[in-house]
Amino acid sequence: MSIKVMLADDQAMVRGALAALLDLENDLQVVGEVGRGDEVVPQAVRAGPDVVLMDVEMPGLDGIAATAALKQRLPAVRVLVVTTFGRPGYLRRGLQAGADGFVVKDTPARELADAVRRVHQGLRVVDPALAADSLIAGESPLTEREAEVLRASLDGGTVADVARALFLSEGTVRNHLSSVIGKTGARIRAEAARIAVDNGWL
Template identity: 70%
Template sequence: MIRLLIADDQALVRGALAALLGLEPDLEVVAEVGRGDEVLAAVAQHRPDVAILDVEMPGLDGIAAAAAVRDAAPECRVLMVTTFGRPGYLRRAMLAGAAGFVVKDTPARQLADAVRRVASGLRVVDPVLAAESLTAGDSPLTERETDVLRAAAGGATIAGIARELFLSEGTVRNYLSNAMGKTGANTRAEAARIAEENGWLI
């Protein structure tokens, strides 16, 4: 039997995944949690073979939870199952040690197969997302533009970014303007979102 942990903040989705995967003769759902910061304790208590994690969860996002699982329980493989099929998320998840990444509208049979493949030591990635990730390419942003945009993504003001990065406010504005131009965005928030979706703020 392949033992599974399911982590998703939406109870309906979590229950549906557990019910669908529980129908498979070789899969057993041993734990369900609704928060990212509950994943590690559940892994330690229930010792699943595969942890199925959503990307966006309260407490700790799924990608950070995947990294925590990799460090604390490397024998537990991680499969990200998410609504957000974005190249940036895929790239970040793989860097965090996830063995697979599929979207939630994957048919039940394919999802069960993905679980089996991940459990056996293989990597599984949604093919459309993999293609998008390759075409997204390398970041056009300089290291400093990335730093400034990352700080802006956290909601920091121009003055706050300047203090955090030891730059003048004018320099911060210039970097933000450059980043907006390179991403084709109209606002710094939009530039940060585009960069994050493409995996450029890692």
């Protein structure tokens, strides 16, 4: 019996390539594709996949939030996160959201198909280099509110802009940003944001 696979990736070419590769396998069948994170749950309800291959960076909802939403609605569906960005923080956050496996996009086709089978069997599959990086990097030092403030300031808005967007006082935003700068060892807010993004903390 075929393992039913759904693809969630915002790049149509990547989805097409993955679908073509997986369809070459006798025991794998692609039953659905979506290009946005907020389409994952509705499509999974319709298509009834066994395994969802989930990209991290998608419009509408990122892959980590989409994984959490999918696991809440359809807990039996297995999720294999497939990402271009091997950021250690993504691994930790993805597993916390309920992902069953984590591989990078340049994984060879045969290994990817094997990862789908193993996740379907109930095994956890994690790219070894990513696992090692994650252990070395450790957990995010940022509190949830600090991460929220830093995320809101990514587009370069002023402290006043961030305060307005998050309904906080400017003093509170400054305190959070100063704490973030201290924790990341950065000199300025933009550098702190880059460090946080590179580590997958945001």
